[in-house]
Amino acid sequence: MLSAAERQNNSMLCVGLDPEPTKFPDRIKGDSNKIYDFCAAIVDATADLVNSFKPQIAYFAAHRAEGQLERLMEHMRRVAPQVPIILDAKRGDIGSTAEQYAIEAFERYGADAVTLSPFMGWDSVAPYLKYHGKGAFLLCRTSNPGGDDLQNQRLASVDGQPLLYEHVARLAQGPWNLNGQLGLVVGATYPKEIERVRELAPTVPLLIPGVGAQGGDAAATVKAGLRERDGATTGPIIVNSSRAILYASNGDDFAAAARRVALQTRELLQASRA
Numbered sequence: 001m002l003s004a005a006e007r008q009n010n011s012m013l014c015v016g017l018d019p020e021p022t023k024f025p026d027r028i029k030g031d032s033n034k035i036y037d038f039c040a041a042i043v044d045a046t047a048d049l050v051n052s053f054k055p056q057i058a059y060f061a062a063h064r065a066e067g068q069l070e071r072l073m074e075h076m077r078r079v080a081p082q083v084p085i086i087l088d089a090k091r092g093d094i095g096s097t098a099e100q101y102a103i104e105a106f107e108r109y110g111a112d113a114v115t116l117s118p119f120m121g122w123d124s125v126a127p128y129l130k131y132h133g134k135g136a137f138l139l140c141r142t143s144n145p146g147g148d149d150l151q152n153q154r155l156a157s158v159d160g161q162p163l164l165y166e167h168v169a170r171l172a173q174g175p176w177n178l179n180g181q182l183g184l185v186v187g188a189t190y191p192k193e194i195e196r197v198r199e200l201a202p203t204v205p206l207l208i209p210g211v212g213a214q215g216g217d218a219a220a221t222v223k224a225g226l227r228e229r230d231g232a233t234t235g236p237i238i239v240n241s242s243r244a245i246l247y248a249s250n251g252d253d254f255a256a257a258a259r260r261v262a263l264q265t266r267e268l269l270q271a272s273r274a
């Protein structure tokens with residue numbers, strides 16, 4: 001689905017849906033009942049420019065807007081059935097609870113993929129993989145500065161004493177990826193680490209947030225994430241930008257402005273391909 005959307009829209013861009021009512025256009029500013037309307041307008045304006053959408057569940061749950069998220073998922077399916085939807089939920093819990101989270105992501109919301117924190121281990125990831133045809137992106141080297149605190153620690157107990165994020169990358173490329181359903185989250189703010197993850201996990205899709213508001217370098221991201229290896233290009237990359245696109249204007253032209261920034265970002269990413 002990802003490859004088809006990437007080909008059809010000529011895009012590696014994922015538009016992140018992080019609706020924050022205090023940042024809404026002046027006419028609807030602060031109105032959490034307008035979350036669906038705001039996001040649907042962004043989806044309509046960018047659906048032909050993206051390889052995926054990424055709603056972040058916290059922005060809906062914080063405003064008791066899960067019902068609006070359900071409607072938005074249906075809307076995305078209707079207007080852009082070819083575009084995969086990654087539910088950014090960063091779940092991670094024991095198996096029995098993970099089963100419930102998997103129902104939430106794949107049955108309640110109908111997402112195509114979900115983000116997970118892998119730090120509770122294999123049994124916390126396995127329940128999602130029972131949903132064949134669905135994907136899970138494991139947090140690996142996240143875009144925030146605090147990612148260093150754990151992800152850059154060495155694992156003395158593992159062969160070669162890899163950094164924790166390197167170990168996650170190896171697990172996702174190898175023993176945990178039973179049916180090719182796994183991807184990794186790597187921050188655009190750390191291109192060297194993207195490069196390292198690509199060495200360790202050449203074929204899995206990388207979800208790369210951090211361009212736009214967080215200042216990650218789009219060109220460096222593409223160069224690090226899309227590489228030639230043994231004559232073939234490595235797995236796909238999904239470069240997310242949320243706030244820079246959503247809040248490109250606070251006027252009535254917000255959707256047109258979002259489209260302009262999405263277009264520029266898509267072009268920059270495409271132009272950075274080797």
Ligand SMILES: O=c1ccn([C@@H]2O[C@H](COP(=O)(O)O)[C@@H](O)[C@H]2O)c(=O)[nH]1
Nearest residue numbers: 016056142143209212213214241242243
């Ligand atoms: O390492 C990570 C993992 C997830 N995110 C999420 O991506 C978007 C980024 O939003 P911007 O407005 O483009 O900064 C947001 O939903 C984060 O929760 C991340 O930033 N870094």
